Amino acid sequence: MTQNMENTPRSTVTTPDATDDPRQGLLKAIALAGRTVAAVRPEQFDAPTPCTEFTVRQLARHLVAVLRRIAHAGRGGDVTTLPTVADDLPDTAWQEAWDAAARDVEAAWADPEILGRILKLPFGSLPGGAAAAVWTSEFTVHTWDLATATGQSPHWDPELVAISYAAMKRALPTGPRDGAPFEVAVDVDADAPAIDRLVAWCGRKP
Structure with a gap:
């Protein structure tokens, strides 16, 4: 199933602690995903x-598209007007496209007032701070998908994982997840x- 976290119901997502800047977590998650994409071999x-509707190629194209949508949202645009997969991206253009899109995100989100600004996402509207947490989660989980598929072992930033886990715990119910693009939670040891x-x-099954 396609795991597009932009479609997480907005009523269940809140911003991280006010003492944090969610943009910094998002940029770190994007950077880690970018390093993981760059290490994929042809x-x-x-x-x-593990995101079963996507091959490695398709997932990388999806993440580039998400970057473009984040930048568009930061400028007040409606992300639903942009594709969810960058099908125009050839295999030889990953790094250039990724770097350009990541820079665009940083520029579009430079104004701290964006954290309280209402952004248009596929499921409705969210304050920028909450949207940043959702996208941080998306990049973190999809980095794991790519790393698992390609035999990589990224260094997981505990803060980013904690932000992502807290956001997804709030966003997803324990039981059936009808209407959300996620399978039921998998049991793992508490430690x-x-x-x-x-x-x-x-x-996912770790």
Whole structure:
């Protein structure tokens, strides 16, 4: 199932603590995802991922598209007017497209007032701070998807994983998740690594 976290019901998502700047977590999550995408080898593009509707190639294209949508939202645009997958992106253009889109996100979100501004997302509207937490979660979980599919072992920032886990715990119910693009949570040991608990809550099997 496609795990598009932009479609997480807005009524269940709140912003992180006011003492934090959610933009910084988002930019760190984007940077980690970018390093993981950059390390994918050409022969791995057609490999399946734990996000079962996406191959490695398709998931990388999806993340570039999400970057473009985040920048568009930061400028007051409606993200539903942009595609969810960057199908125009050839295999030789990952790094250039990623770097350009990441810079665009940073520029579009430079004004701290965006954290309280209402942004248009697929499921409705959210304050920028809450939207940043949702997108941080999306990039963190999809980085795990890519890393798992391509045999990588990223260094997981405990703060980013904690932000993502808290956001997804609030956003997703324990039981059936009708209407949300997630499978039911997978059981893991209480003392499992934080990244395992995050992806298990999002329906992945660590």
